[in-house]
Amino acid sequence: MPESDFAEFDVVGIGNALVDVIAHADDSFIDRESLVKGSMTLIETERAVSLYRALGSAVEMSGGSAANTMCGVASFGGTAAYIGKVSNDELGEVFGHDLRAVGVAFRPGAPEVETPTGRCIIVVTPDAQRTMNTYLGVSSMLCPPDIDMPTVASGRVLYMEGYLFDRDEAKAAFRHASRVAHEHGRMVSLTLSDSFCVDRHRDDFRALVADEVDILFGNEDELMSLYQVDSFDDAVAAVRADCALAAITRGPQGSVIVTADDVLVIAAEPVELVLDTTGAGDLFASGFLYGYTRGMDLVECGRLGSIAAAEVISHVGPRPLVELRKLA
Amino acid sequence: MPESDFAEFDVVGIGNALVDVIAHADDSFIDRESLVKGSMTLIETERAVSLYRALGSAVEMSGGSAANTMCGVASFGGTAAYIGKVSNDELGEVFGHDLRAVGVAFRPGAPEVETPTGRCIIVVTPDAQRTMNTYLGVSSMLCPPDIDMPTVASGRVLYMEGYLFDRDEAKAAFRHASRVAHEHGRMVSLTLSDSFCVDRHRDDFRALVADEVDILFGNEDELMSLYQVDSFDDAVAAVRADCALAAITRGPQGSVIVTADDVLVIAAEPVELVLDTTGAGDLFASGFLYGYTRGMDLVECGRLGSIAAAEVISHVGPRPLVELRKLA
Numbered sequence: 001m002p003e004s005d006f007a008e009f010d011v012v013g014i015g016n017a018l019v020d021v022i023a024h025a026d027d028s029f030i031d032r033e034s035l036v037k038g039s040m041t042l043i044e045t046e047r048a049v050s051l052y053r054a055l056g057s058a059v060e061m062s063g064g065s066a067a068n069t070m071c072g073v074a075s076f077g078g079t080a081a082y083i084g085k086v087s088n089d090e091l092g093e094v095f096g097h098d099l100r101a102v103g104v105a106f107r108p109g110a111p112e113v114e115t116p117t118g119r120c121i122i123v124v125t126p127d128a129q130r131t132m133n134t135y136l137g138v139s140s141m142l143c144p145p146d147i148d149m150p151t152v153a154s155g156r157v158l159y160m161e162g163y164l165f166d167r168d169e170a171k172a173a174f175r176h177a178s179r180v181a182h183e184h185g186r187m188v189s190l191t192l193s194d195s196f197c198v199d200r201h202r203d204d205f206r207a208l209v210a211d212e213v214d215i216l217f218g219n220e221d222e223l224m225s226l227y228q229v230d231s232f233d234d235a236v237a238a239v240r241a242d243c244a245l246a247a248i249t250r251g252p253q254g255s256v257i258v259t260a261d262d263v264l265v266i267a268a269e270p271v272e273l274v275l276d277t278t279g280a281g282d283l284f285a286s287g288f289l290y291g292y293t294r295g296m297d298l299v300e301c302g303r304l305g306s307i308a309a310a311e312v313i314s315h316v317g318p319r320p321l322v323e324l325r326k327l328a
Numbered sequence: 329m330p331e332s333d334f335a336e337f338d339v340v341g342i343g344n345a346l347v348d349v350i351a352h353a354d355d356s357f358i359d360r361e362s363l364v365k366g367s368m369t370l371i372e373t374e375r376a377v378s379l380y381r382a383l384g385s386a387v388e389m390s391g392g393s394a395a396n397t398m399c400g401v402a403s404f405g406g407t408a409a410y411i412g413k414v415s416n417d418e419l420g421e422v423f424g425h426d427l428r429a430v431g432v433a434f435r436p437g438a439p440e441v442e443t444p445t446g447r448c449i450i451v452v453t454p455d456a457q458r459t460m461n462t463y464l465g466v467s468s469m470l471c472p473p474d475i476d477m478p479t480v481a482s483g484r485v486l487y488m489e490g491y492l493f494d495r496d497e498a499k500a501a502f503r504h505a506s507r508v509a510h511e512h513g514r515m516v517s518l519t520l521s522d523s524f525c526v527d528r529h530r531d532d533f534r535a536l537v538a539d540e541v542d543i544l545f546g547n548e549d550e551l552m553s554l555y556q557v558d559s560f561d562d563a564v565a566a567v568r569a570d571c572a573l574a575a576i577t578r579g580p581q582g583s584v585i586v587t588a589d590d591v592l593v594i595a596a597e598p599v600e601l602v603l604d605t606t607g608a609g610d611l612f613a614s615g616f617l618y619g620y621t622r623g624m625d626l627v628e629c630g631r632l633g634s635i636a637a638a639e640v641i642s643h644v645g646p647r648p649l650v651e652l653r654k655l656a
Contacts, residue, residue, distance in 0.1 A: 024649075053425075057429045059645070060387070060389070061387050089417075097383075098386065101383060101386070102384070321352075
């Protein structure tokens with residue numbers, strides 16, 4: 001990591017700005033609505049309406065993968081900014097409030113009319129798994145002019161979510177931001193987001209990881225999907241050839257940090273009762289990035305990631321409820 | 329209770345339709361914002377904006393006192409309808425969804441433009457107390473034509489919240505509904521809502537309780553404020569002369585049910601950890617009314633009230649998270 005330049009932010013995140021609509025349901029709901037448990041599915045307006053109608057009583061909380069990560073960085077005491085598009089509606093107001101409330105600088109891009117703020121309908125089953133159904137709304141309209149270049153230039157690490165790859169304009173914004181970051185001597189990181197998302201855009205992801213990504217985040221399924229291999233060891237070997245640093249989560253088995261020289265195994269933090277796995281990967285990345293941008297060694301980075309992930313899966317909702325700096 | 333007539337609903341509630349915006353804060357926030365802990369304060373747009381800006385990360389959940397009660401009745405397996413005004417906006421959609429999702433029939437009254445759905449900013453302190461700041465929005469525009477008379481006529485018990493007394497139009501709607509209910513041989517119940525609200529409208533409340541209320545709900549502070557007495561015993565004596573049946577909550581001391589002949593003392597249900605007292609009174613009323621409309625004896629009605637109150641204070645949010653019929 002370049003240590004020289006002044007950086008206003010430890011991490012700058014770009015992602016789909018979404019408000020989560022969270023409801024509990026049993027497995028029969030998953031079957032009845034033909035959902036794939038644990039995955040993220042993109043839905044259009046009509047399906048969003050019908051699924052919401054079928055859903056039980058819900059709670060609304062700000063979400064969005066990279067936004068959750070930025071809140072985690074801030075909760076550790078780091079400085080973070082977030083770039084993502086919301087509409088001038090009530091959910092957009094909620095989204096912006098919840099970022100600013102924890103000290104994340106929000107760069108919402110140019111406003112759009114007519115298209116509402118995006119939302120993610122999350123069904124939490126009794127096994128604490130989350131199944132996500134995303135109506136992207138205005139978040140998908142993120143395009144290169146929405147990327148605030150001075151912000152990207154002033155963050156030590158740029159962090160982007162793979163979910164952005166589902167729309168071409170957002171993908172272009174993504175590449176644009178990556179270029180700006182590198183031009184300013186910053187690092188570029190990416191989270192793979194979802195194995196189905198990786199399936200849909202494997203070639204693009206492969207090219208991006210090989211060419212532009214300095215730090216790769218993902219879980220074992222996503223990594224195996226990226227390299228189309230059947231074993232985790234093969235995936236680790238593949239990412240090692242491709243990318244300087246990768247931090248791969250493995251659920252209760254903890255995580256693995258892969259560099260050219262090392263494969264570091266980090267234990268998961270014990271959790272008394274897992275209530276909702278939403279945000280586990282997002283928060284792992286927040287701890288890792290906070291440690292990394294503060295110059296900690298990789299084992300300590302992984303440990304902070306585990307602490308943050310453990311906190312967020314012990315309650316409903318994708319963002320920390322306690323200050324992570326106190327847990328660290 | 330008249331046993332003869334067919335009733336479509338066990339209980340029909342009328343109240344301010346609000347979405348709760350819930351955040352945790354410590355006592356210094358209460359002081360800094362000059363809030364009165366445990367009370368409900370009405371706020372206008374400007375104050376709502378500044379308070380929300382000062383507030384930490386929040387969660388949005390449907391609320392509204394009488395609406396919470398109707399959800400409780402439905403959760404016990406009773407039939408309930410709710411009359412209250414929302415706007416054609418995202419929070420209005422959330423409010424309607426969350427009623428229908430638990431089987432409450434929603435009668436939203438005539439739509440209004442320009443005025444948004446009401447919201448209640450709830451600050452939960454570490455002692456689990458809630459301090460409420462209500463921006464009424466369109467909910468305060470409830471007026472007599474919004475009251476769906478066939479719905480009122482077909483509910484065994486009409487249930488109204490004292491908060492409605494803060495606006496004259498809503499008060500008129502209140503009296504109108506009460507008249508319709510009595511004309512159809514139904515019972516009329518009222519919850520006093522808040523001791524400051526009782527202070528503001530004491531004479532009106534006194535007249536209504538004496539003339540029209542068959543079942544009165546409230547907590548001990550509200551009852552003492554209503555009768556301007558210093559002891560709970562004096563308040564019990566006063567309500568006895570005024571009203572056929574009263575169910576008065578006393579926090580951890582449980583509740584007291586007052587009739588012409590009896591004063592029944594009901595113990596509180598034990599709660600391992602009280603996290604958020606929002607909705608305690610609302611849910612007590614739901615259990616009591618469910619039992620009452622199903623012909624149970626008053627002690628059993630009180631016990632169901634205690635069970636519902638215990639459930640709702642053991643988690644964040646003003647509505648039950650588990651089906652109350654399973655706890656009963």
